[in-house]
Amino acid sequence: MTLTQTKTEYEVVIGLEVHAQLKTKTKIFCNCPVDFGAEPNTNVCPVCLGMPGVLPVLNKQVVAYAIKTGLALGCEIVKHCKFDRKQYFYPDLPKNYQISQYDQPICSNGFLDVNGKKIGIQRIHMEEDAGKLVHAGSDRLHGSDYSLVDYNRTGTPLLEIVSLPDIRSIEEARDYAQLLRSILRYLDVCDGNLEEGSMRCDVNVSLRPVGSSILGTRSEIKNVNSFKSLVRAIEAEIERQTEILNSGGKVIQETRLFEENSGKTVSMRSKEEAHDYRYFPEPDLVPLEISKEWINEIKETIPELPHNKKIRYPKDYGLNSDDIKVLIEDRNMAEYYEAVIRLGANPKKAANWLIGPVTAYLKEHKTDIINSCMTPVQLADLLVFIEKGIINDNIAKAEILGEILSNGTNAKEIIEQKGLAQITDEGALKQAVKEVLDQNPEQLKQLKEGKEKVRGFFVGQVMKKTDGKASPNIVNKLIDEFLK
Amino acid sequence: MITKEQVEHVAKLARLSLTGEEIDLYSKQLSKILDYIDQLNEVNTKGVEPMTQPIPTVNVMREDLVKKQFARDEILKNAPHEEYGFFRVPKIGE
Numbered sequence: 001m002t003l004t005q006t007k008t009e010y011e012v013v014i015g016l017e018v019h020a021q022l023k024t025k026t027k028i029f030c031n032c033p034v035d036f037g038a039e040p041n042t043n044v045c046p047v048c049l050g051m052p053g054v055l056p057v058l059n060k061q062v063v064a065y066a067i068k069t070g071l072a073l074g075c076e077i078v079k080h081c082k083f084d085r086k087q088y089f090y091p092d093l094p095k096n097y098q099i100s101q102y103d104q105p106i107c108s109n110g111f112l113d114v115n116g117k118k119i120g121i122q123r124i125h126m127e128e129d130a131g132k133l134v135h136a137g138s139d140r141l142h143g144s145d146y147s148l149v150d151y152n153r154t155g156t157p158l159l160e161i162v163s164l165p166d167i168r169s170i171e172e173a174r175d176y177a178q179l180l181r182s183i184l185r186y187l188d189v190c191d192g193n194l195e196e197g198s199m200r201c202d203v204n205v206s207l208r209p210v211g212s213s214i215l216g217t218r219s220e221i222k223n224v225n226s227f228k229s230l231v232r233a234i235e236a237e238i239e240r241q242t243e244i245l246n247s248g249g250k251v252i253q254e255t256r257l258f259e260e261n262s263g264k265t266v267s268m269r270s271k272e273e274a275h276d277y278r279y280f281p282e283p284d285l286v287p288l289e290i291s292k293e294w295i296n297e298i299k300e301t302i303p304e305l306p307h308n309k310k311i312r313y314p315k316d317y318g319l320n321s322d323d324i325k326v327l328i329e330d331r332n333m334a335e336y337y338e339a340v341i342r343l344g345a346n347p348k349k350a351a352n353w354l355i356g357p358v359t360a361y362l363k364e365h366k367t368d369i370i371n372s373c374m375t376p377v378q379l380a381d382l383l384v385f386i387e388k389g390i391i392n393d394n395i396a397k398a399e400i401l402g403e404i405l406s407n408g409t410n411a412k413e414i415i416e417q418k419g420l421a422q423i424t425d426e427g428a429l430k431q432a433v434k435e436v437l438d439q440n441p442e443q444l445k446q447l448k449e450g451k452e453k454v455r456g457f458f459v460g461q462v463m464k465k466t467d468g469k470a471s472p473n474i475v476n477k478l479i480d481e482f483l484k
Numbered sequence: 485m486i487t488k489e490q491v492e493h494v495a496k497l498a499r500l501s502l503t504g505e506e507i508d509l510y511s512k513q514l515s516k517i518l519d520y521i522d523q524l525n526e527v528n529t530k531g532v533e534p535m536t537q538p539i540p541t542v543n544v545m546r547e548d549l550v551k552k553q554f555a556r557d558e559i560l561k562n563a564p565h566e567e568y569g570f571f572r573v574p575k576i577g578e
C-alpha cells in the first residue's frame with residue numbers, strides 16, 4: 001500500500017501509547033499462570049477477581065522487566081515509586097479499579113532513535129491488564145441482553161510505554177512501533193504480537209498548521225491490531241481532521257475506535273465520558289525502592305539491540321541496509337548470523353544464505369532459526385565446502401541445506417552419502433564439455449562471436465550431464481580452453 | 485464547601501444512587517470533613533516527603549512461580565450469574 005502525504009497546509013503530530021504484555025509466568029499480583037490459550041476462567045483466583053479481603057503481592061520479575069525495558073530505552077529509573085488505583089466501572093475489571101502507576105512511573109525521560117531521529121519516551125509504568133468481554137453479536141449471543149466475561153487475562157502484567165508527541169509522519173509512527181516491538185522482543189520481555197494483542201498501540205493524532213508550534217486538539221485511536229492498521233488508522237484520522245479543519249470546524253478531544261472493515265475511525269465518546277479516575281495510592285501494596293545494584297545487575301542482561309546492530313553491521317560486515325533489516329528483525333537470527341561469522345564464514349555469503357534459502361525453508365516449514373536443527377557450526381561448514389569448491393551452490397541448496405535444517409545431519413555426511421562432491425577433475429569434465437560443444441554447433445558459433453550469454457547454456461548442459469556435480473569454475477575454464 | 489453538584493458527580497462516579505435528602509446531608513458532612521482536613525494544612529511540612537503508605541516497609545515481592553489453586557467451578561460459585569464457564573454480566577456497549 002502507498003502512504004498518502006499529509007495535506008500540505010497541516011502538519012501531523014503523533015504520539016503513541018503502547019501496552020506490552022510481559023512474558024512472565026504468573027500475573028502481576030498473584031500466582032495465577034499467564035496462559036493465553038486457556039479455557040475461560042481457569043486461571044483466576046480470589047486476588048485477580050478482587051474478592052474482599054485479599055492482598056496483592058507484586059511479582060518481582062515484572063519490576064525487573066520494567067527496569068530492563070527502561071534501560072534499553074534510555075530512561076531514568078526511579079529510585080522510589082508506588083502503585084495507584086485507577087477507578088472506573090467496567091465488567092472486565094472485577095475490582096472496579098485497576099492497579100497502575102499514576103504520578104511515579106518506574107521509568108521516565110527516555111528516547112528511541114528512529115532512523116536517526118530521537119523520539120522521546122515520556123514514561124513507562126507497570127499496571128495490570130483487564131479481562132476479556134465476549135459481546136453479544138457473536139452468533140451464539142446474538143440478540144442477547146448480556147455479555148460474558150473471561151477473567152483469565154485479568155492481572156496479566158503490562159508495561160505502558162508512552163512516547164512524547166514527537167512523531168511527524170505516518171511512516172515515522174510505523175517505524176517507531178516496529179522498532180519498539182523489535183526491542184521488546186530482543187529484551188525477551190514481550191512477544192510483541194499485535195494481532196493477538198500482546199502488544200497494543202493507542203495512537204494520539206492531531207493536526208496543526210505548518211510552522212505552528214502549538215499543538216492542535218488530539219484524538220486517541222484505539223483498536224489498532226497490526227502495523228498495517230496503524231498506517232490506515234492514522235491516514236483515516238488525518239483525512240477526517242483535515243476535513244473538519246478545512247470546513248472551519250473544531251476537532252474534539254475524544255477516543256475513537258479504528259474499524260478494520262470500513263478503514264475509518266468512529267467515536268467512542270459515549271463510553272468515555274466522565275474521565276475521572278480518582279487515582280489514589282494503592283494501600284494494599286508497599287512502595288518500591290530500586291537499588292543501583294539491582295539496576296546494574298539488570299543492565300548486564302541487555303543484549304546488543306537492533307538499532308545498534310543496524311549501525312554496526314555495515315562497518316563490520318559490509319552489508320547493505322535491506323539485508324541488515326532482514327537479519328536483525330529477529331534477535332535469534334541476528335545472533336545466529338554473528339555466530340556463523342565468528343566461525344570464520346564470509347559475512348556477505350553467510351548473509352545471503354540466511355536471508356535466501358534458509359529463511360525460505362524456515363517460512364515454508366513455519367519454524368524459526370532457533371527451532372531448526374542446523375547449528376551455526378553446520379552452516380559455517382557448509383559454506384566452507386562451497387568455498388573450497390567441494391560442492392557447488394546449487395547442490396548445496398537443493399540437496400544439502402534442507403537435510404541439515406530438518407535432521408541436523410552434517411554437510412560432510414550428506415555429501416559422502418549422496419555422492420554430491422563436485423567433479424573438479426579436469427580430465428573427467430573435459431569429455432563432457434567437448435561433447436556439449438560438439439552437439440550444439442549453432443550455440444558454439446554464437447559463443448565464438450562473443451555472445452557470452454550462451455556460455456550459461458553450455459555450463460547448464462554440462463551440469464545436466466554430470467547430475468549437477470560439475471564445478472562451474474572448471475567448466476568455464478575448460479570452455480575457454482576449447483575456444484582458444 | 486462541597487456543593488450538591490459535586491456530591492452528585494462523585495455519587496455518579498461511584499455508581500451510588502442518592503436521594504435529595506442524602507445529597508443535602510452528604511454535602512454538609514463532606515464539607516465538615518474537608519474543613520477538618522484543612523486544619524492539617526496549617527502544619528508546616530516543608531522538606532517532608534509525602535507519605536503514601538504508613539507501613540514502614542518497602543519491596544515486598546514474590547518470585548515468578550505458578551501456584552494454581554482454584555478450580556473453575558469453585559470460582560464460578562461466586563458469580564451471581566454464569567454461563568458456558570463465563571461470568572455473565574449485563575450487556576455492555578455495542
